[in-house]
Amino acid sequence: MKSFLNKTAVITGAGSGMGRYLAVLLAKAGCNVAICDINEEALAETSKMVNHYNVACSTHIVDIGDKEEIDALYKEVIQRHKTVDLLFNNAGITVLSNFENMPEKDWDRVINVNFHGVVNLTRKFLSHLSERPEAALVNTSSIFGMITVPNQSVYHAAKFAVRGFTESIAKEFKGTNLQIHAVHPGHIGTNILASAKREESSPDLSLVNIVGKNVSQEEQGKIFRENGMHPSRAAQIILEGVKAKKSRILVGLDAKIMDLSQRLTPSHYQKLWPFLLLPLFVFRRHLRRPISGLPK
Numbered sequence: 001m002k003s004f005l006n007k008t009a010v011i012t013g014a015g016s017g018m019g020r021y022l023a024v025l026l027a028k029a030g031c032n033v034a035i036c037d038i039n040e041e042a043l044a045e046t047s048k049m050v051n052h053y054n055v056a057c058s059t060h061i062v063d064i065g066d067k068e069e070i071d072a073l074y075k076e077v078i079q080r081h082k083t084v085d086l087l088f089n090n091a092g093i094t095v096l097s098n099f100e101n102m103p104e105k106d107w108d109r110v111i112n113v114n115f116h117g118v119v120n121l122t123r124k125f126l127s128h129l130s131e132r133p134e135a136a137l138v139n140t141s142s143i144f145g146m147i148t149v150p151n152q153s154v155y156h157a158a159k160f161a162v163r164g165f166t167e168s169i170a171k172e173f174k175g176t177n178l179q180i181h182a183v184h185p186g187h188i189g190t191n192i193l194a195s196a197k198r199e200e201s202s203p204d205l206s207l208v209n210i211v212g213k214n215v216s217q218e219e220q221g222k223i224f225r226e227n228g229m230h231p232s233r234a235a236q237i238i239l240e241g242v243k244a245k246k247s248r249i250l251v252g253l254d255a256k257i258m259d260l261s262q263r264l265t266p267s268h269y270q271k272l273w274p275f276l277l278l279p280l281f282v283f284r285r286h287l288r289r290p291i292s293g294l295p296k
Contacts, residue, residue, distance in 0.1 A: 001086075001134055001136050001179065001242055001243055001245070002134075002243070003029075004026055004029040004030060004031040004086075004239070005029060005030035005031065006030060006031070006032075007031045007032070007085040007086060008031065008032040008033070008034070008056075008081045008083055008084050008085050008086070009022075009023075009026050009031050009032070009033050009034070009084070009085065009086035009087070009088060010033075010034045010036065010077055010084055010086070010087045010088065010121075010125065011023050011026075011033060011034070011035050011036065011088040011090060012036045012037070012062075012064055012088065012089055012090050012091035012117070012121065013036075013037060013064075013090040013091030013092060013140075014033075014035035014036055014037050014043060014046050014090070015035075015037030015038070015039040015042030015043045015045070015046055016037075016039075016042050016046075016231075017188065017231045018090055018140070018185065018188060018231045018234050018235050018238070019035075019037070019046075019088070019090040019091065020042075020045075020046045020049070020231065021231045021232040021234070021235035021236075021291075021294075022088055022090065022235045022238065022239070023035045023046055023049075023050050023057075024046070024049050024050055024232070024235075024294055024295065025232070025235050025236060025239055025291075025294075026086075026239070027050045027052075027053040027055045027057065028053055028294075029239075030053075030055060031055060031086075032055045032056040032057070032081060033050060033055065033056075033057050033058075034057075034058045034060060034077045034080065034081060034084070035047065035050065035057065035058070035059055035060070036059075036060040036061075036062050036064070036073065036091070037060075037061070037062070037091070038061065038062065038063050038064070038091075040061050043059050043061065044059070047059050048295075049294075049295040049296070052295040056080075056081065058076070058077070058080045058081065060073055060076055060077070063113075064091045064113050064117035064121070065109060065112035065113040065116065065117055066112075067116075067120050070117070070120045070121055070124055071124065073121075073124075074124045074125065078128070083128075083132065084125060084128055084129065084132075084135075085129070085132050085134065085135050085136070086135065086136045086137075086138065086242075087121065087122070087125045087129060087136075087137050087138065088138045088140075089117070089118040089121055089122065089137075089138065089139045089140060089162075090138075090140045091113060091114075091117060092113065092114050092140065092142075092158075093109070093110055093113050093114065094110060094114075094152065094154070094155045095107075095109075095110055095154060095155075096151060096152075097151060097154075098150065098151050098153070099153040099154075102153075102154065106154070107154050110154045110155060110158055111154065111157065111158050114155070114158035114159065114162065115157075115158040115161045115162055115165075118139050118162050118165065118166075119165060122137060122139070122165075122169070125137075129178050130173070130176065130177070130178050132177065132178075133177060134177055135177060135178045135179070136178070136179045136180070136181065136242050137166075137169075137178060137179075137180045137181070138180075138181045138183060138238065138242060139162055139165070139166040139180075139181065139182055139183065140162070140183045140185065141159045141160075141162040141163040141166065141182050141183060141184050142155070142159040142184060142185060143184055143185065143186050143254070143255045143258050143259070144156050144159045145159035145160050145162060145163040145182075145184060146163070146184060146255075146258060146259055146262055147258050147261075147262050147269060147270075149270075162182070163182055163184075166180060166181070166182040167182055167247070167248075170182070170247050179242070179245050179247075180247065181238075181241060181242060181246065181247060181248070181249055182247065182248050182249070183238055183241070183249045183251060184248065184249065184250050184251065184255050184259070185234055185251040185252065185255060186229070186250075186251055186252030186253070186254035186255035186256075186258070187228040187229065187252065187254055188228045188229050188230075188231055188234045188251065188252070228288070229251070229252050229287045229288065230287065230288055230289055230290045230291070232290045232291040232294060233287055233290070233291060234251045234252070236291060237249065237251045237252075238251060252287075
């Protein structure tokens with residue numbers, strides 16, 4: 001896609017993190033936005049940031065895991081904006097639990113939001129997007145759609161599914177006006193860990209394996225957020241990937257390293273991580289800061 005100017009984008013999970021900054025950066029580029037989230041207060045903050053720019057912005061409180069709400073969202077967006085050129089399926093949640101102790105309702109909830117939400121939104125907007133002169137469908141998977149760790153089985157299942165779904169339909173639409181992208185973010189400083197539901201009966205759910213400390217979930221979330229790439233920088237990489245028509249967008253050097261390690265040693269890649277990732281945490285401090293010049 002050559003330019004976002006005068007286009008219209010639908011962005012889910014726009015109340016915080018990458019979704020918020022996708023909306024802000026698109027608006028800065030002259031793109032109208034329909035921002036969606038389940039959190040009304042957070043979405044209002046994003047809308048306030050977007051309104052620094054002279055573009056049309058509509059807000060939509062929606063549960064992406066509910067198909068009826070997705071149907072209603074499509075009608076609202078088309079009624080307000082008339083056309084849609086980009087769809088960013090970015091919303092995501094997780095549950096901190098091993099598989100054995102995870103309640104079935106929690107499993108179903110994550111799958112409904114992280115995978116079925118992507119599928120249902122894609123199905124709803126696909127015909128419209130394919131009729132546009134130039135359009136993009138951008139589905140967020142994860143590095144957890146490429147590699148695995150314990151106690152994230154439901155998140156892995158959903159993100160591997162998003163990856164497979166996206167790569168398959170990308171082949172179906174190859175050579176058309178609709179470009180399709182699978183996004184694999186690495187460690188991005190978002191609130192996903194702080195807001196995750198935690199199954200207390202599951203053993204070994206501290207972030208010892210991630211941050212080396214046995215602390216509260218609130219503190220874990222803070223450590224995770226403050227030590228990841230700032231979401232504005234992640235959003236910038238995603239948009240650059242869309243402009244460059246990259247079918248797979250790896251966000252962050254850690255994502256690229258993990259992708260390479262699982263390709264080289266599919267059965268033993270985790271043994272390489274301490275040697276490969278430790279220097280990364282030392283030298284990427286500048287990436288933790290937001291892009292300058294954006295509204296707060």
